[in-house]
Amino acid sequence: MGESPIHDIFVIGGGINGCGIARDAVGRGFSVFLAEMGDLAGGTSSGSTKLIHGGLRYLEFYEFRLVREALMEREVLWKNAPHIIWPMRFVLPYFSGGQRPAWMLRLGLFLYDHIGGRKLLPATRTLDMRRDPAGKPLKPIFSKAFEYSDGWVNDARLVALNARDAADRGATIRTRTRVVGARRDGDNWAITLEDLRSRRTEEVKARLLVNAAGPWVDHVLAEVVGQNAHNVRLVQGSHIVVRKKFDDPRAYFFQNKDGRIIFAIPYEEDFTLIGTTDRDYDADPHDVKISDAEIDYLCAAASEYFADPVRREDIVWSYSAVRPLYDDGASKAQEATRDYVLKADGGGATAPLVSAFGGKITTYRRLSESMLEKIEGFLGKRGKPWTATAPLPGGDFPATGFKAEVGTLQADFPFLEARLAHRLVRLYGTRARTLLGTARSYADLGRDFGGDLYEAEVRYLVEHEWAQTVEDVLWRRTKRGLHLSREQVAALEDFMRELDKGQSAAAE
Numbered sequence: 001m002g003e004s005p006i007h008d009i010f011v012i013g014g015g016i017n018g019c020g021i022a023r024d025a026v027g028r029g030f031s032v033f034l035a036e037m038g039d040l041a042g043g044t045s046s047g048s049t050k051l052i053h054g055g056l057r058y059l060e061f062y063e064f065r066l067v068r069e070a071l072m073e074r075e076v077l078w079k080n081a082p083h084i085i086w087p088m089r090f091v092l093p094y095f096s097g098g099q100r101p102a103w104m105l106r107l108g109l110f111l112y113d114h115i116g117g118r119k120l121l122p123a124t125r126t127l128d129m130r131r132d133p134a135g136k137p138l139k140p141i142f143s144k145a146f147e148y149s150d151g152w153v154n155d156a157r158l159v160a161l162n163a164r165d166a167a168d169r170g171a172t173i174r175t176r177t178r179v180v181g182a183r184r185d186g187d188n189w190a191i192t193l194e195d196l197r198s199r200r201t202e203e204v205k206a207r208l209l210v211n212a213a214g215p216w217v218d219h220v221l222a223e224v225v226g227q228n229a230h231n232v233r234l235v236q237g238s239h240i241v242v243r244k245k246f247d248d249p250r251a252y253f254f255q256n257k258d259g260r261i262i263f264a265i266p267y268e269e270d271f272t273l274i275g276t277t278d279r280d281y282d283a284d285p286h287d288v289k290i291s292d293a294e295i296d297y298l299c300a301a302a303s304e305y306f307a308d309p310v311r312r313e314d315i316v317w318s319y320s321a322v323r324p325l326y327d328d329g330a331s332k333a334q335e336a337t338r339d340y341v342l343k344a345d346g347g348g349a350t351a352p353l354v355s356a357f358g359g360k361i362t363t364y365r366r367l368s369e370s371m372l373e374k375i376e377g378f379l380g381k382r383g384k385p386w387t388a389t390a391p392l393p394g395g396d397f398p399a400t401g402f403k404a405e406v407g408t409l410q411a412d413f414p415f416l417e418a419r420l421a422h423r424l425v426r427l428y429g430t431r432a433r434t435l436l437g438t439a440r441s442y443a444d445l446g447r448d449f450g451g452d453l454y455e456a457e458v459r460y461l462v463e464h465e466w467a468q469t470v471e472d473v474l475w476r477r478t479k480r481g482l483h484l485s486r487e488q489v490a491a492l493e494d495f496m497r498e499l500d501k502g503q504s505a506a507a508e
């Protein structure tokens, strides 16, 4: 047996930042190995509010660099992934005597419209809420509102697609694989991995180590690398999902009495997503769970606006995640910076390590480019930045061409009902065709698990997107979990177990 190869870059963490860095690096010609201890996007990257946004709120904290960079990313990302990212209009109701005066909101929105290279997204406008349909579900006290543009993203799929593209370009992506040790061995790293399913360990060598472990970033430094450090402030944020509160395709931006804001967003066709919260967190990020106080807070805050209040019993699902914010010493969790910071050590005769702290889903591509600048500083230049104009898998159609793409899919697969065709293009874009293969009828899609989920889709997710468990399929690659009964989930579980056994037997 020959010596195992020395990779250029080893990435710890399969969240949006780890996968974005892996994709950028392999596309420039570096050899890349990425390990994720759980599922792709199993950490913070599936628990966001799912906005591709500049962050109107951050203007209050003078975060102009971050807001400008994030605003510019809106159209870049939309063009690269028009299946999973799309523009959304936000309605911001206000009234005299509210949290912020109208002139201040207008000024913020003026900056928002003008500092971020907006070309396709429409500008801000003022609404008369007594006439506009957006006023209908709200209490009649809100007579005016501003309407502005931002973007929506399927966060978990953005991660999977970055991983897919990285793998298509030659990166090794391992999930359910924890990095348990990393030591400098001369000018290389010797990294110990544990396969969490088989419990087998293995050693991999790399010239440079990237720590993109999100909320675990300090933990990795301490436990894996042996450097004690405090860089991130962990801040929990939770969301609730209720049956749809309104039919309008626009989202709401609500200002709360405590100075914070929450969003109410159309979600998965039949639901409304409401969030988020901000509270300091000090336990294991894996154990994060919405608290009773957060549920009460979100219900009360939304009920200040909706004519029909949001009640606990309306909640059909909730989720919670931990923001790994760079600790800038801010007093309140909501004021801590959302910008990212990269820190490097080593170089010369010592193998280099670069850690990423903070950041947003919105800025992952720019964070990755900055990371590549650092990497190239250590390993030498390989290629130019390339990801600004490269579509993600399935996103190779025009930004404004979503409807047309659904139409051509239906023309090529006439048995597909409009709802399923729409859903498949929303998740897989042009790759929906790979998933459907030669199917000519629903029967050709194999077992029907309910909620429009068929065997062909499950197999596609297992074969192409690293899905291994029911959770991966129902709550990250898709949100079919919102539609399946307990019995249907159990049937899917049995099927996936059989599939897994078959694959393991074939591999032996």
Ligand SMILES: Cc1cc2nc3c(=O)[nH]c(=O)nc-3n(C[C@H](O)[C@H](O)[C@H](O)COP(=O)(O)OP(=O)(O)OC[C@H]3O[C@@H](n4cnc5c(N)ncnc54)[C@H](O)[C@@H]3O)c2cc1C
Pocket (backbone or CB within 6 Å): 012, 013, 014, 015, 016, 017, 018, 035, 036, 037, 038, 039, 040, 041, 042, 043, 044, 045, 046, 047, 048, 049, 050, 051, 052, 053, 177, 178, 179, 180, 212, 213, 214, 215, 216, 220, 224, 235, 236, 237, 238, 276, 277, 321, 322, 323, 324, 358, 359, 360, 361, 362, 363
């Ligand atoms: C409530 C909330 C709302 C948000 N809303 C938005 C929003 O609307 N828009 C936006 O742009 N951003 C938003 N964000 C921010 C955004 O979600 C995060 O900045 C981003 O997801 C962080 O990604 P990451 O890759 O750094 O971390 P993660 O996604 O957590 O990835 C890190 C990964 O590292 C893995 N890992 C850790 N240790 C090891 C190890 N030893 N071995 C192997 N793997 C390991 C973990 O399992 C994890 O999957 C929000 C965040 C929260 C919490």
